[in-house]
Amino acid sequence: MDVVIRVEKLTKQFGAAPVLRGIDCAIHASEVVCVIGPSGSGKSTFLRCLNGLEDASGGTVLVNNVSVHDPKTNIDALRAEIGMVFQRFNLFPHKTVLENITLAPSKVRKLTDAQARARASELLLKVGLLEKIDAYPNQLSGGQQQRVAIARALAMQPRIMLFDEPTSALDPEMVGEVLAVMQALAEEGMTMVVVTHEMGFARQVADRVLFLDEGLVVEQGTPTELFDSPKEERTRKFLSKVL
């Protein structure tokens, strides 16, 4: 299988505090990798290093064989390949759903208005929100806003999608609709790295689960391996709290 993201000896410190302490991993085309671990273990920092939102202190991240942290790399071009969805939906509040989705692709991908609207419609259909195309974010529920955020990320036609706890800020009854959209995306073959506390989703959708603790991948495996027979004491301890 093609390696889409290769991480080698990735370290990151903020001041004197080490946050990532040497992460190695390879993510393959169409793979869904869920990252779990305690709060403060470095999950968000790891994800942000993958698309260069965060500098690395050491080591390398290659995305499609391009070095993310090499100053010679065209980071904007690289980021266009990588969609990201955050815990907070951060849609532009004064723009409609259509405008939120089309703003970036119209600029970067040089689409005409008609092309952009057609693509937005397609994406909204996919996330089940076509009827909201002219609504404003504050007219939508949290779950709907997060689905728009996913559609917006997809509008750039990324080859990789990163999710950082996309359902953590949602009321419980809205979690399912967002996970369903993510699952559909996974089934279409999108390469995905998902930081999540939704262990049910990880078990059902992930090809591989990484357990991060104190800036290290303590253990990784298939969901069955990791959830049903964790090898490391730290993994067991964490799972006993969240399962």
Ligand code: ADP
């Ligand atoms: P997680 O997502 O697993 O909760 P984070 O990656 O957000 O963990 O944070 C890991 C550690 O790095 C935490 O101790 C956090 O306080 C610290 N940290 C994260 N971002 C910054 C920053 N910009 N400046 C200083 N410390 C940070």
Ligand code: MG
């Ligand atoms: Mg985090």
